Amino acid sequence: MALDKAKTAVLVIDVLVTEGDDTLYNPSPEEERVVVNSARVVDAARAAGMPVIFCDDAHILGVDRELDLWGEHGVRGKAVPNPALKAGSGDRDFIIPKRRYSGFFGTDLDLTLRELGVDTVIAVGEDTNICVLHTLADAYFLGYASVVVEDATRTFLCGTQEAGIEHFVKCYGSRIVSTDEIVAELA
Numbered sequence: 150m151a152l153d154k155a156k157t158a159v160l161v162i163d164v165l166v167t168e169g170d171d172t173l174y175n176p177s178p179e180e181e182r183v184v185v186n187s188a189r190v191v192d193a194a195r196a197a198g199m200p201v202i203f204c205d206d207a208h209i210l211g212v213d214r215e216l217d218l219w220g221e222h223g224v225r226g227k228a229v230p231n232p233a234l235k236a237g238s239g240d241r242d243f244i245i246p247k248r249r250y251s252g253f254f255g256t257d258l259d260l261t262l263r264e265l266g267v268d269t270v271i272a273v274g275e276d277t278n279i280c281v282l283h284t285l286a287d288a289y290f291l292g293y294a295s296v297v298v299e300d301a302t303r304t305f306l307c308g309t310q311e312a313g314i315e316h317f318v319k320c321y322g323s324r325i326v327s328t329d330e331i332v333a334e335l336a
Contacts (some may be wrong), residue, residue, distance in 0.1 A: 150336060152296070158200040158267045161187055161236075162252060162274030162281050165205060167228045172220030174228065179303055181274075183187060186301035186328040187273040195239040199327045200265050203230045203244045204252030204274075213248050219306070241265075250280045253287035262293070268279045269294040271331060272323075273301035277313035289321040298331050328329040 164187050167174045194201050206223025208216055216222070225246065230236035236244055245256050252258050262270070270293050274281055281302055285295050297317050304310040317323035326334075 152271075153198045154199055154335065156267055157269040157271060157296075158202055158262060158265060159190060159194040159271045159273065160252060160284065161201065161203045161230065161234060161271060162284055163204070163206050163223065163276070164231045164234060164274050165223060165228045166231050167223065169224075169227055171222050171224075171228070173222035173306070179305070180316055183273070183275060183303050184231050184233050186298065187231075188235075188261050189328050189332055190271065190273050190298055190301055190335075191234050193237075194334040195241070197335045198241065199264075199335070200241040200243065200267065201236075201239055202252075202258065202261065203236045203242070204232070204247050204256070204258060204280075205244060205278075206248075207232060207246030208240060208248055215249065241285055250283035251287045252280070252284040253291065254283075259291055267293070269296065271296045271298060273298045276306045277283060277302045277304040277310055278308040278316075280304055282313060282316060285317060285321055285323060292323075295321055296326055296331065299325050300328050307329070 165174050207225040245258050
């Protein structure tokens with residue numbers, strides 16, 4: 150599948166930094182790899198004039214069901230896109246807060262993508278088997294093609310990275326690439 154850059158957007162899913170106590174978003178060497186590779190993909194997309202959409206946890210304390218399962222994390226007002234990604238610095242950057250795993254559920258992500266003429270999404274972020282998986286499930290159900298940048302995603306809560314990647318390929322027809330491959334393709 151050759152990408153049509155005019156019809157493709159990058160989805161950055163929960164590549165966040167937080168203030169205060171957070172049960173999930175804590176710095177680690179594996180997290181740093183995701184940040185560095187995601188930043189490379191974002192920079193390449195911006196240089197190609199493509200939309201970059203940040204689908205970020207913005208949970209409401211005492212309300213959101215996810216907090217019952219995973220503890221206090223990604224709380225609205227305490228979680229922001231990782232500064233290395235320079236969210237909002239591109240003229241085609243969009244930040245879409247989410248309160249569930251999927252970037253589509255209860256948000257205007259689908260409307261935004263359709264208004265931009267997008268039919269393919271490139272996914273980076275975390276957790277591969279939760280937020281990335283559910284976002285790409287909804288993308289598939291809504292008719293979008295998907296590309297997953299394997300070394301710009303990570304699994305740390307549920308299952309294995311390999312199983313998540315297998316699921317994307319078998320269930321959604323996702324194309325799996327490395328950061329180097331997608332950056333070269335977007336050049």
